[in-house]
Amino acid sequence: MVKTIRAHTNIALIKYWGKADSHLRLPLMSSLSMTLDQFYTDTQISASDEDCFVLNGIRQKGASAQRVFSFLKVLQQRFGVTGHLLVESTNNVPTAAGLASSSSAFAALAGAFCAHYNIQLTPIELSRIARLGSGSACRSIYGGFSVWQKGTDDKSSYAYALDENPQIDLQLLAVELNTKQKRISSTAGMKMAQSSPFFQPWLLRNQQELEQMISAVKAQDFTAIGNLAELNATEMHAVNLTARPSFTYFEPATIKAIKMVSELRQNGIECYFTIDAGPNIKILSQLKNVKDITNKFVTEFENVKIINASFGPGISYLN
Numbered sequence: 001m002v003k004t005i006r007a008h009t010n011i012a013l014i015k016y017w018g019k020a021d022s023h024l025r026l027p028l029m030s031s032l033s034m035t036l037d038q039f040y041t042d043t044q045i046s047a048s049d050e051d052c053f054v055l056n057g058i059r060q061k062g063a064s065a066q067r068v069f070s071f072l073k074v075l076q077q078r079f080g081v082t083g084h085l086l087v088e089s090t091n092n093v094p095t096a097a098g099l100a101s102s103s104s105a106f107a108a109l110a111g112a113f114c115a116h117y118n119i120q121l122t123p124i125e126l127s128r129i130a131r132l133g134s135g136s137a138c139r140s141i142y143g144g145f146s147v148w149q150k151g152t153d154d155k156s157s158y159a160y161a162l163d164e165n166p167q168i169d170l171q172l173l174a175v176e177l178n179t180k181q182k183r184i185s186s187t188a189g190m191k192m193a194q195s196s197p198f199f200q201p202w203l204l205r206n207q208q209e210l211e212q213m214i215s216a217v218k219a220q221d222f223t224a225i226g227n228l229a230e231l232n233a234t235e236m237h238a239v240n241l242t243a244r245p246s247f248t249y250f251e252p253a254t255i256k257a258i259k260m261v262s263e264l265r266q267n268g269i270e271c272y273f274t275i276d277a278g279p280n281i282k283i284l285s286q287l288k289n290v291k292d293i294t295n296k297f298v299t300e301f302e303n304v305k306i307i308n309a310s311f312g313p314g315i316s317y318l319n
């Protein structure tokens with residue numbers, strides 16, 4: 001029977017934004033993320049007469065199918081297996097809108113590949129091969145909080161579970177301000193960012209911020225987690241703005257949303273933002289404040305969509 005694999009997306013609280021080796025997807029910095037319950041990808045792989053990638057019921061041609069099959073070919077070579085494959089995925093993630101759909105997509109693909117060929121791997125080994133498809137995917141093997149240790153080579157670069165069952169009240173409000181396709185992919189953006197004079201100093205800071213974030217997670221300290229996540233995200237976007245040529249994922253609505261988060265905080269509603277490779281913001285908050293924050297955004301923005309997510313599980317078989 002064909003097995004369906006479900007992997008959830010994750011949002012980095014300490015960002016991965018640069019590669020030391022683009023072929024092996026070895027990062028320049030370690031990163032830390034939370035896996036989300038609301039967004040996931042289901043994938044199954046079966047034998048076929050020709051390679052075929054079907055996403056949400058529609059056969060994909062072009063770049064997305066190419067990326068999927070170049071990843072699967074690397075895995076086939078690595079494990080000494082062959083054959084054409086039918087890949088069927090359903091994405092419950094707003095694709096390319098600043099939510100990292102590639103994290104759940106490539107984690108689910110790695111899991112479905114192993115299920116199809118009956119390859120048994122440990123979570124760390126699975127994390128390592130998911131990394132080859134998309135860096136952030138290596139963190140989606142686990143639920144709760146996970147850390148991707150950058151490592152120095154293919155073997156030492158993988159994610160591990162920091163806390164799979166966090167007890168802290170941490171809500172992530174995914175605020176969809178603008179669902180237009182992003183113009184600069186993460187892969188391209190992180191390459192351009194390296195021309196910033198702040199890139200090297202940021203690398204050093206990232207390591208310190210990661211250590212502080214690990215302590216904050218262990219202490220279940222919402223305020224410290226929120227402050228560090230917001231600082232780290234702001235630094236990533238400052239690096240983009242100071243790259244040569246300069247670029248940004250921010251839209252006018254992004255700036256307005258950032259200011260609203262700081263106003264909410266000044267008014268005693270504790271919340272923090274993080275932003276990825278797109279114009280939308282994610283707000284870190286606690287249950288008691290979700291309603292007030294949501295109301296404020298619904299009042300200030302037309303057609304805003306807000307999804308309240310919290311911790312999701314690691315990769316799993318659905319059948």
Ligand code: 2P0
Pocket residue numbers: 011012014015016017025031100102103133134135136137186187275276277
């Ligand atoms: C992350 N982001 O850590 C970073 C922080 C957004 C900002 O989108 O080139 O899709 O496939 O390895 O994993 C990560 O980008 O990049 C990403 P590739 P990926 O989640």
